[in-house]
Amino acid sequence: MSDVTTFRAPTEEAPIVRRILIGVVVALLAVLVLAPLFVVFAEALSRGVGEAVKSLGSRDALAAIRLTLTVAAFAVPLNAIFGLAAAWAITKFDFRGKAFLITLIDLPFSVSPVVAGLCLVLLLGTNSTLGGLLVANGYPIIFALPGIVLATVFVTFPFIARELIPVMIEQGKAEEEAALTLGASGWRVFRTVTLPNIRWALLYGVLLCNARAMGEFGAVAVVSGKIRGETATMPITIEMMYNEYLSVAAFSLAAVLALLALLTLALKTLLEWRHADALAATGGH
Amino acid sequence: MHIEIDEIAKSFGETTALHPVSLPIPSGALVALLGPSGSGKTTLLRILGGLEFPSSGRVLFDGKDATGLTVQERRAGFVFQSYALFRHMTVFENIAYGLRARPRASRPPNAEITRRVTKLLELIQLPDIGKRFPTQLSGGQRQRVALARALAIEPRMLLLDEPFGALDARVRKELRTGLREIHDATGLTTVFVTHDQEEAMELADLVVVMSMGRIEQIGKPSDIRARPATDFVREFISA
Amino acid sequence: MIHRQKSAMPGFGLSMGITLTMLSVIVILPIAMLIARGIAWGPAEVWNIVSSQRVLNALFLSFKLSFFAALFNLVFGVALAWVLARYPFPGRRFIDACVDLPFALPTAVAGIALTALYAPNGVFGSLFPFRIAYTQIGIFIALVFVGLPFVVRTVQPVIAEIEKEVEEASATLGATRLYTLRRVILPMLTPAALTGFALSLARSVGEYGSVIFIAGNIPNLTEIAPLLIVIRLEEFNYDAAAAIGIAMLLISFAMLLVINLIQMWSRRHV
Numbered sequence: 001m002s003d004v005t006t007f008r009a010p011t012e013e014a015p016i017v018r019r020i021l022i023g024v025v026v027a028l029l030a031v032l033v034l035a036p037l038f039v040v041f042a043e044a045l046s047r048g049v050g051e052a053v054k055s056l057g058s059r060d061a062l063a064a065i066r067l068t069l070t071v072a073a074f075a076v077p078l079n080a081i082f083g084l085a086a087a088w089a090i091t092k093f094d095f096r097g098k099a100f101l102i103t104l105i106d107l108p109f110s111v112s113p114v115v116a117g118l119c120l121v122l123l124l125g126t127n128s129t130l131g132g133l134l135v136a137n138g139y140p141i142i143f144a145l146p147g148i149v150l151a152t153v154f155v156t157f158p159f160i161a162r163e164l165i166p167v168m169i170e171q172g173k174a175e176e177e178a179a180l181t182l183g184a185s186g187w188r189v190f191r192t193v194t195l196p197n198i199r200w201a202l203l204y205g206v207l208l209c210n211a212r213a214m215g216e217f218g219a220v221a222v223v224s225g226k227i228r229g230e231t232a233t234m235p236i237t238i239e240m241m242y243n244e245y246l247s248v249a250a251f252s253l254a255a256v257l258a259l260l261a262l263l264t265l266a267l268k269t270l271l272e273w274r275h276a277d278a279l280a281a282t283g284g285h
Numbered sequence: 286m287h288i289e290i291d292e293i294a295k296s297f298g299e300t301t302a303l304h305p306v307s308l309p310i311p312s313g314a315l316v317a318l319l320g321p322s323g324s325g326k327t328t329l330l331r332i333l334g335g336l337e338f339p340s341s342g343r344v345l346f347d348g349k350d351a352t353g354l355t356v357q358e359r360r361a362g363f364v365f366q367s368y369a370l371f372r373h374m375t376v377f378e379n380i381a382y383g384l385r386a387r388p389r390a391s392r393p394p395n396a397e398i399t400r401r402v403t404k405l406l407e408l409i410q411l412p413d414i415g416k417r418f419p420t421q422l423s424g425g426q427r428q429r430v431a432l433a434r435a436l437a438i439e440p441r442m443l444l445l446d447e448p449f450g451a452l453d454a455r456v457r458k459e460l461r462t463g464l465r466e467i468h469d470a471t472g473l474t475t476v477f478v479t480h481d482q483e484e485a486m487e488l489a490d491l492v493v494v495m496s497m498g499r500i501e502q503i504g505k506p507s508d509i510r511a512r513p514a515t516d517f518v519r520e521f522i523s524a
Numbered sequence: 525m526i527h528r529q530k531s532a533m534p535g536f537g538l539s540m541g542i543t544l545t546m547l548s549v550i551v552i553l554p555i556a557m558l559i560a561r562g563i564a565w566g567p568a569e570v571w572n573i574v575s576s577q578r579v580l581n582a583l584f585l586s587f588k589l590s591f592f593a594a595l596f597n598l599v600f601g602v603a604l605a606w607v608l609a610r611y612p613f614p615g616r617r618f619i620d621a622c623v624d625l626p627f628a629l630p631t632a633v634a635g636i637a638l639t640a641l642y643a644p645n646g647v648f649g650s651l652f653p654f655r656i657a658y659t660q661i662g663i664f665i666a667l668v669f670v671g672l673p674f675v676v677r678t679v680q681p682v683i684a685e686i687e688k689e690v691e692e693a694s695a696t697l698g699a700t701r702l703y704t705l706r707r708v709i710l711p712m713l714t715p716a717a718l719t720g721f722a723l724s725l726a727r728s729v730g731e732y733g734s735v736i737f738i739a740g741n742i743p744n745l746t747e748i749a750p751l752l753i754v755i756r757l758e759e760f761n762y763d764a765a766a767a768i769g770i771a772m773l774l775i776s777f778a779m780l781l782v783i784n785l786i787q788m789w790s791r792r793h794v
C-alpha cells in the first residue's frame with residue numbers, strides 16, 4: 001500500500017523547496033531589517049548602560065526630547081481630527097469626486113519629505129510674501145516650532161485616515177442609521193456607536209502617526225534650521241551628534257526612537273490578534 | 286474506465302470523514318453520490334481525483350492500483366463546485382490550459398489546440414464565447430466552460446462536485462440534460478456529487494446514498510425508491 | 525465641486541469642511557505654491573536650472589538606485605509574502621511583524637544603523653573586500669530597507685485570497701506545480717506586485733534620512749536628489765532648490781499616475 005507520508009497536496013510545494021524558501025527569506029530579513037535594529041542598541045550600549053543613560057541626560061538630548069514631544073502633541077491630535085473627519089465624510093456619504101479626494105489625501109505619501117519641507121519654506125519662509133508678513137508681525141514659522149509642526153503634519157497626513165477608512169467601510173452605516181432612527185443626535189451617534197467600533201483602528205493609526213511624527217527627519221531638516229537646543233528634534237539631534245562623532249550619544253537617542261517603533265509594532269501585532277479573535281467570534285457563528 | 290473503491294477511509298485529525306467504504310463503479314456509468322451535508326461526498330470525490338490521500342484503503346482503475354498516482358497522472362476531469370475558472374484567462378485559454386500544460390513532447394500543435402477548443406465550445410453549445418473572460422459569463426455558462434475545460438484533457442473519468450449547486454432551478458434542469466447528453470456522447474465514467482435526491486434519481490444510472498461517512502445504499506434509482514435499505518435512505522429520499 | 529446624494533446621516537458639512545480646509549492649507553497650498561513657481565518660470569527656465577550636470581546626475585542616481593532597489597524588493601517581497609501567507613513555521617508571527625519595521629523605524633535611525641553595519645570596520649562591511657558604505661551599493665541597501673514593506677503588504681492579502689480550488693483545478697488538468705505557479709498564480713499576483721513595486725520606487729526616489737548617512741554624498745557620484753535640494757536651501761539658493769523640487773514632484777506625479785493605471789488595469793476582470 002502507498003505511504004501516506006509521501007503524499008503531497010497539489011497546492012503545496014515540496015518540503016525541501018519550502019525549507020529553502022523559508023530559510024532564504026528569514027536570513028535576508030535578519031540581515032536587512034533585524035541587524036540594523038540590533039546594531040542601534042549594540043552601539044548605544046557599547047560603553048555600558050551608564051554612559052548611554054548619561055548621554056540621554058545631556059542638555060541637547062533633553063531639549064530634543066522635549067521638542068519632539070511637543071511637536072507630536074500638536075501634530076498627532078491635528079491628524080486625528082483630520083483622519084476622523086475625512087473618514088466620516090468618505091465612508092458615510094456618497095458624493096462625486098470621492099476617488100479624487102482620496103488621491104489627494106494620499107498625496108503626501110508620494111511626495112518626498114524634503115520636497116514637502118521645501119514647499120513650506122517657499123510658502124512661509126522669510127523671503128516669501130506670506131512668511132515675510134508673519135515674521136514682521138512676530139510670528140516666525142520657518143525655523144521655529146510652527147514650521148516643524150506643519151512639516152510633521154504634512155508627512156503624516158494620511159496615516160490615521162488610511163487606518164480608519166477601510167474599517168469604517170467594512171462596518172457600513174447600518175448601526176449609525178439604527179441609532180438615528182432611535183432619536184439619537186449626530187454627536188451622540190458618533191460618540192456611542194461609531195467611536196467604539198473604530199477605537200482599535202484609531203488607536204493604531206494614532207500610534208503609527210505618533211511614531212512617524214517623532215521620527216520625521218527629511219521635512220523637519222529643511223524647515224527647522226537645525227538650531228541646537230531650539231529647533232533640533234530628536235532625529236535632527238541624532239544627525240548632529242553622529243556628525244560630531246558622538247556615537248554613543250547619537251545611538252542612545254536613536255535607541256529611544258527604536259524602542260518607540262518596537263512598541264508601536266508590538267501593539268499592532270497585539271491588536272491584530274484581538275481583531276482575529278473578534279472576527280472569528282462574529283464570522284464563525 | 287472501471288473504478289473500484291476498496292475499503293477507503295479518511296480522517297482529518299479528530300474528525301472521521303469516511304469510514305471504510307467500498308464501491309465498484311462500472312465503466313461508462315453515470316453515478317450520483319447523494320447525501321446530506323457533511324456525509325463525506327466531496328471527500329470521496331477528491332480521493333478519486335487525487336486531491337486528497339486516503340488514510341487507508343485503495344483505489345483501482347481498471348483493476349490496477351491507482352492509490353499512489355498523483356493528481357496529474359490520474360487524468361480525471363474535475364469540475365469544482367465554484368468552477369475555479371482562471372479569471373485572468375479568456376474562456377478559450379481556460380479550455381486550452383490542460384493541453385498547453387503538457388510536456389512539449391505530447392503537447393498538440395497550436396492549430397490542433399484551436400480545433401479542439403472550438404469543438405468543445407460547440408459541444409457545450411457556446412460557440413461564440415471564446416474571447417470572453419469568466420467574469421463576463423452567467424453562472425450556467427461558467428459551469429459549462431468548467432466542464433469543457435475538464436473534457437479538453439481527454440480525461441479517463443469525469444468527477445463533478447455539486448455541478449449545479451450554485452444555479453437557479455430552471456438552469457439546473459437545462460444543464461442536467463446537457464450533462465446526460467455529454468456523458469452519453471463521450472461514454473466517460475462519470476461521478477457527480479449532489480444533495481438533491483430528485484437530481485440524483487433523474488440523472489444517474491447508479492445512486493450511492495451516503496450518510497456520516499458511510500455508504501447506506503447503492504442501487505439504480507428505481508431500486509432505491511422501491512426498496513430503501515435503511516430508515517435513513519427512506520427518510521432522505523422522501524424529503 | 526462636491527455634489528452629494530441626499531442622506532439621513534448628519535455631519536456632512538462639518539466633516540467635509542474640516543477635511544477640505546486642512547487638506548487645502550497643509551497639503552495643497554504648499555504644493556500648489558511650488559507648482560505655481562514652475563508655471564511662472566515656464567518649462568524652459570526650469571530645465572535651464574535642472575539641466576546642470578550635477579543636478580541631472582543626482583536625479584538619475586536617485587531614480588536608478590530606487591529602480592534597482594524596487595526590483596530587488598519585487599522579487600524578495602513576493603517570496604516573503606508567499607512564505608508568510610502559505611507556510612506555517614515557528615516564529616512566523618514575529619517575522620511578519622518585522623516586515624513593518626522599516627515603516628516604523630525613523631529614517632535617521634535606520635540611516636546611522638545601516639552605516640554602522642556597512643562601514644569598512646562595521647560588522648557586515650568588514651566581511652567584504654570592497655567598500656559598501658559611502659558607495660552606490662550602500663545607497664541601494666538603504667533603499668531596499670525603506671521600500672521592503674510595500675511589495676509584501678500589497679501582495680500578501682492577494683495570496684491569502686487565492687481560492688485553493690483554482691490551484692487544484694490546474695493540477696487536475698495535468699499542470700506541474702511549477703507550471704501552476706507560473707501560469708496561474710503569478711498572473712494573479714502581478715497587479716499587486718507591480719503596485720507594490722511602484723510604491724516602493726516612489727518612496728525610494730524621495731528618500732532622504734536613511735540614505736544620506738551611508739551615501740558619502742560625493743557630488744555626481746553618490747549625491748541623491750533630495751540632498752541636493754537641502755544643499756541649495758542651505759545656500760539660500762531657493763530658485764535652484766525649487767527647480768529640483770519641481771522635477772521631483774513631476775516624477776512623483778508620474779509614478780502616482782502609473783500606480784493608478786495599474787490598478788485600473790487590474791480591476792478589468794474582477
Ligand SMILES: Nc1ncnc2c1ncn2[C@@H]1O[C@H](COP(=O)(O)OP(=O)(O)OP(=O)(O)O)[C@@H](O)[C@H]1O
Nearest residue numbers: 297300301302321322323324325326327328329480
Ligand atoms: N480539509 C478538511 N479538514 C478537516 N475536516 C474536513 C476537511 N474536509 C472535510 N472535512 C470534514 O469531513 C466531513 C465530510 O466532509 P465533506 O466535505 O466530504 O462532506 P460533503 O458530503 O461534501 O458535504 P457538503 O454537502 O456540505 O459539501 C465533514 O465533517 C467535514 O467537516
Ligand SMILES: [Mg+2]
Nearest residue numbers: 326327328446
Ligand atoms: Mg461537498
